[in-house]
Amino acid sequence: MNVLERFLNYIKFDTQSKSDVEEYPSTKKQLVLLNFLLEELKKLNIDASIDEYGYVIGRIKSNHKKTTKTVALIAHVDTSPDASGKDVEAKIIKNYDGGIIVLNNQKNIILDPKTFPNLKDKIGDDLVVTDGTTLLGADDKLGVAEIMDFAEFVVNNPNYEHGDIVIVFTPDEEVGNGTKFFDVKKVNADFGYTLDGSKVGEIAYENFNAATARVTLNGKSVHPGSAKNKMLSSIDLSYEFNNLLPKFMRAEITENYEGFNHLISVNGAVEKTEMIYIIRNHDKTIFEKQKQDFIMNCDYLNKKYGANTVELNIADSYYNMREVLDDYPEIINIAIKAIKENHLDPIIEPIRGGTDGARLTFMGLPCPNLGTGGYNFHGPFEYASIKEMSIAVEVIKSIVSEVATI
Numbered sequence: 001m002n003v004l005e006r007f008l009n010y011i012k013f014d015t016q017s018k019s020d021v022e023e024y025p026s027t028k029k030q031l032v033l034l035n036f037l038l039e040e041l042k043k044l045n046i047d048a049s050i051d052e053y054g055y056v057i058g059r060i061k062s063n064h065k066k067t068t069k070t071v072a073l074i075a076h077v078d079t080s081p082d083a084s085g086k087d088v089e090a091k092i093i094k095n096y097d098g099g100i101i102v103l104n105n106q107k108n109i110i111l112d113p114k115t116f117p118n119l120k121d122k123i124g125d126d127l128v129v130t131d132g133t134t135l136l137g138a139d140d141k142l143g144v145a146e147i148m149d150f151a152e153f154v155v156n157n158p159n160y161e162h163g164d165i166v167i168v169f170t171p172d173e174e175v176g177n178g179t180k181f182f183d184v185k186k187v188n189a190d191f192g193y194t195l196d197g198s199k200v201g202e203i204a205y206e207n208f209n210a211a212t213a214r215v216t217l218n219g220k221s222v223h224p225g226s227a228k229n230k231m232l233s234s235i236d237l238s239y240e241f242n243n244l245l246p247k248f249m250r251a252e253i254t255e256n257y258e259g260f261n262h263l264i265s266v267n268g269a270v271e272k273t274e275m276i277y278i279i280r281n282h283d284k285t286i287f288e289k290q291k292q293d294f295i296m297n298c299d300y301l302n303k304k305y306g307a308n309t310v311e312l313n314i315a316d317s318y319y320n321m322r323e324v325l326d327d328y329p330e331i332i333n334i335a336i337k338a339i340k341e342n343h344l345d346p347i348i349e350p351i352r353g354g355t356d357g358a359r360l361t362f363m364g365l366p367c368p369n370l371g372t373g374g375y376n377f378h379g380p381f382e383y384a385s386i387k388e389m390s391i392a393v394e395v396i397k398s399i400v401s402e403v404a405t406i
Helices: 003-010 029-043 117-122 138-156 234-244 284-305 329-341 356-363 386-403
Strands: 047-050 056-060 071-076 091-093 101-104 109-111 127-129 165-170 191-197 209-218 260-268 272-281 310-318 369-371 383-385
Touching: 003 127, 003 138, 003 386, 029 047, 029 056, 029 138, 029 165, 056 138, 071 138, 071 356, 071 386, 101 127, 138 165, 138 191, 138 383, 138 386, 191 356, 191 386, 209 234, 209 284, 234 260, 234 272, 234 284, 260 284, 272 284, 284 310, 310 356, 329 386, 369 386, 383 386
Parallel strands: 071 165, 071 191, 191 369
Antiparallel strands: 047 056, 056 165, 091 127, 101 109, 127 383, 209 272, 209 310, 260 272
């Protein structure tokens, strides 16, 4: 079975995770694929197990003469709650010509390079696309498929020299809980790589500092016929609160290293409105200033309208892994060398988001992120390059081979 066949098999599993639930994993259907992967590892005679939380861990022992570092290869099985991952109908576009791809003729859903200019770089490639009604699952079943393809290569090629390898498949990354019960000591690796990026050749070791702000606005509901000087609409308060935040820090007008405050949810009526924001910035100092803006807004409105009119809860989610990875340049250099060995120019860009690798890095497992060949994640316009899938596997081979020399 090659990497493409694996990928097409894995996307048949509906592994969509779910936000704001107490169970772990958040959906039991993730365990179906996790147990399937466990059996695949065992069929390859790889020592593998699954724990009570659904983490699958496989170990391949070193065949190298000298003592080497242990490297972990990590990918998550869940897909985003943003779009359905059930009954994925994938199709292959052979020798893409650079034009519009019709995903669904009946519903007039197209993949247009004018909207998604990264398609222009894929002319001549074979692409895997959706039928326009679900996401594809490249995030992160591409990473899973590439790690499994590499594992089979190692087992079938005893002359390939490597150190100790740990394979880890996780649930619930898409809902921010991929490392909630991750036991770094149990994994017992010196460092790792998450395969959860986009274009092959990417090596990402910077990500946003991240927090979630929950704002509750308490109004006063009075019959509108007698509301003068009595009613206080929490909906109007939500507009006022939002307009107090810097307008130049909205997600839709930021890029590169620019951070943002992004309102992702509003739910309410006159009496009570709840707003949820995500706060993001690569720069820790500016990140802290953004959180302070929320606190100042809350204080201002409470002074204006009365105590407890606005309630605020801010919780940090993850931090910029560069804070730690700057102390481990060899991990980055190994990946850069491997990418160059496979005739690619390394792409070093900040992640405008986060990965399990960011949290793992702060948990004691330094873990930059690598590209897998998937694009337009979390929606029906997601697609994957078959050529890049294969190259991603070769990059892994080069990385693990290089690790065996240090």
